Amino acid sequence: MSVVRDHDFLEDFDGWMFCVVGDIHPPEGFFAYPKYTPGPGPWRRGAQSFRRTIEKYSMSELKKLLDNLKTSRPEYVRLDYVLGAEMFFLPSMKVLKHYSCIEGLKNIVRKDNRDVLEQFLVDFIYEVSDSSGVGLEYLGVTGSILLGIHHEKSDIDLVVYGRENYWKIIDILEGMTSPRYDHSLRRFSTIYPISWSDAEKLAGRVKHKRTYHGIDFSVYGVRKIDELSEMYGDYVYRRVGLAKAELEVVDSSSSCFTPSIYLVEGYAEISEERYPVEKLTCYDLTYTALFHEGDRLQVYGKLEEVIDARSKDRFYSILTGSFEAAEKEYIKLLV
Template sequence: MFATEEGWIFTVLGDVHPPKRIWSYLKYVPGPGPWRAADGRTYTRVFTTYTVRELLSIMDEIRARRPEYLYYDPVVGNEVIAPPVDAVIEYWSTSIGLRRMSDRVEEGRASRLEQEAIGFVRWLESHAGLKRNDFGVTGSLLLGIHHDRSDIDLVVYGRRNLMRALEALRTAGEPVKPGAGQRLVETLRAIYRMPATDARSLAARVVHKGLFGSTHYSVFGVRDQPMHGYGDYQYVGKGIVEVEVEITDSSESLFTPSIYRVEEKVLGIERIMSYHMVLAGLFEPGDRLRVRAKLEEVKGPRGEALQLVLGSYEAVGSEQIKLLG
């Protein structure tokens, strides 16, 4: 996460960025709200529903006040939020943030939520066989602006470590209660027009979100290394399609962007890609889906491939996901 001179706080998106710019989204701005820094400054969260409609509205606000924070990215063929590196006045590292929080707990200077967060990390260390430096903290806890109802948002470094953490959560008992709850059900129904029974079934299998004691948690992954270099691949929109796919691999679904490998027999689509992380960790190998989404051609060093993009500008309001079995 990083801040600009206006006090705007952005969350970094993924690990591939244009030269001297940072793909991101605007999350907090100075204003009234329960998020309070140590110096007394308060913040308003501007990204609340994490929908494409909301993102486009935020981009309009940025365009009116700081148009240089937007960037037409020729690689993806769209305008994105990507402030220049020289606009950054402060940044927060997830690993350093966790280390400093651990120190405050040891010194008796931590808040209740910080103590609970370290308790959750210790639980994962014990049950997943991981070390403290396998984790990082993000969100309002990283920024030090959290309040009593804030979540514990953790990241795990590396695919193998993430898989071990997920397995521990999958078999957990008290004080861990995995599950995404009604909010995810409502989001899937509203954005992707998913039948209620499908949405409830998917929410019930989620383990990367849930409760630690009475506090909500989330666990996402950070890749061992960037997927590729910027510009190695070119993405070309090919319209909106409705197809049936079968999930063949979900091991990259809890990283940013979320990626599912699929088999699709008509067009030869190879994967689903999404920056809308509400879809992360939902689908499993063997799931069959009917999906309406943007189709992209991916041009790279090994030739061309097709992917579906969920959470695109072009398909906003018309995307759909239905479980077929």
């Protein structure tokens, strides 16, 4: 099996399709959640149909899925010491097939008989590559089209490798495609406990979900190999509690990856005790590339103490996208 990267898919021996989350994994398997399983649904490969495991991507829906797996397939849930939390997990010994985003796109480009959506994808990536100057070798595709189970109404999930490449492509897409503002507004206003006006502020910032010639698509960033600087176990995370924080963004350059990371300054508070926060970590990719340097944010999420296992230095990070803060967590843009 080739190197497994963020947003790749892994298939188990029962035909379950797992989406890989991030690039940092334990040696014996992968943090990945089952997105498609055999069953009645519009996704098909030959005679086999597939269903999505969750109707709407939210932490509360993912928590329900995790709780179900704990009883039905406990081998797919891991209480991880390093992260200090329960996680979806696929052991290496359960992997039947690896679907690489890069290789998947190459295979579609090479195909002689492409369907309508595949042809749109090929035309689209050539136009994006030409306009941005980002080579095709830094592009991939994920989701149902990578797995070959897509249908005519499927959207496209484009993957861009490299921080600089991602921002180049986001810049050119703003000029050649349309934002999915209504989609983003519905999501912010229904999934998070924030006001309509707060949701409007956030929805107007969304850059990675767009529409082109009637086809919806998303753009996700993945680090190039030479941008990977952290290994599993380098940092250990310990829960402090659920906290409210007021933060200012000082560096958003890694907000395009999974998780989205913002370096921040500010304080979180729990029971009148204040904690200096240096990092905002968003596993909920709704917040991908959303905030900029100088933005002031109000955040409610899981406060963690982060321990550098090499230097023993410690700092505090606040996390959105945790199971325990589901339906409570939010980010508001103050300025």
